[in-house]
Amino acid sequence: MHKQIIPNDSEYDDSVTPTYASRFLNQPIDKYDIPIDSLSPDVAYQLIKDEIQLDGNAHMNLATFVTTWMEPQAVKLMSETFEKNLIDKDEYPQTAEIEKRCVNILAKLWNAPSGGSAIGTSTVGSSEACMLAGLAFKWRWRLKRQSEGKAVDKPNLVLGANAQICWDKFCRYWDVEPRYIPLEEGRYHLDPLLAAQACDDNTIGLVGILGSTLDGSYEPIKEISQALDQLQVDKSLDIPIHVDAASGGFVAPFIQPELLWDFRLIRVKSINTSGHKYGMVYPGVGWIVWRHPDDLPKELIFNVNYLGGNMPTFALNFSRPGNGVIAQYYNFLRLGSRGYRRIINHCHDTAVYLSNKIESLGYFELLSRGEELPVFAFRLSKDRQNSFSLYDLGEKLRSEGWQVPVYTMANNLQNTVVMRIVIKENFSRDMADLLIESIKRQLNSLQISSKNSRQDHHQSFHH
């Protein structure tokens, strides 16, 4: 009989034991308690690395808008700057300077009035930037109302029902009534006239989205602004606009430069974007810029002096990583406008190519084509809805590694189930063709199983 050889402790000398032969990989690890003993770094690394292999493959994640690939030099720079805390501006003045440069670059990209009076900051992402924009609106509205001796207990914000969840959060966390304009069949974002009609004395501002998270379409910011101009003529209400350009802030300036959506419209007081979406930086970095210092009430700015120096800050967090800001500047320098344009154009071409291919399969109806953001959504055509659902298809694609989200549209269209695809830099034409092949394969298998289940049903009925 085979005799088991029990190793003695000296055989577990970490410096000579191959990683997978370590005793720690032969036993369950503590999961919800801090372990009593330490592990060697190799073993700790391997344990965690192995476990996270179970996550989805980021390269096949067509759900996220967030960057899933950066070039090696950017990764090197980011990993060399992990220790920099962005709030330590006195200690890391060059990182602070780089943040300032990025704010200026974005202000110019978004056509801020000349003279350099725009101000802004980096954030953890667009959610934090949107909170800051909403707070600036609320404070400005309140100060004005107080100066007129009017009530300040019922602020509201006008936005489309398609707005991203960060706006629900803003309204709930800061006690503002959200006035959502419902969607309609064929209109999947904000309607200018309905938006203007929803405004009143208590409206702190209006949010326009470039572009919508649900289908990638751009809200008509220019037309919204014109509808608000008319409202001012008719009712003397002067409603400011914030543009949530989480994705579009890095798309429109490069490939749709004529589109009027930014500071060229005087009603646009602030704009946010996610550096970690089409800014092409790993999470989490976002940006917000205000047209003019008057648009950011000074009561919201804190001055911090205990780190040395007197530093103004307007952010929800205190400490946060500085390397996202550094990586953003790397992208600006490395890519230039030309580089950004080339990449976004590629994403665009791939999105339009893929949406056409998907349409030609004969199963789906497109809600958007990827012509604004390189993002599109589609639903099952009416005559296909009885055999299987998009949720079934989503699950089948997941079994091949593809992550394609399926969800219902917002208010008024909750019965519309859609699938959405976000094209990012690292999604090549070849990958698009591979995805189409997977979709065809899975549609076939869903058709066969739905036919079989219909036959089963038919037979059991006759028995």
Ligand SMILES: Cc1ncc(COP(=O)(O)O)c(C=O)c1O
């Ligand atoms: C329009 C819009 N606003 C805000 C956000 C939130 O952005 P972040 O994930 O950077 O916080 C998103 C995210 O998808 C978005 O699409």
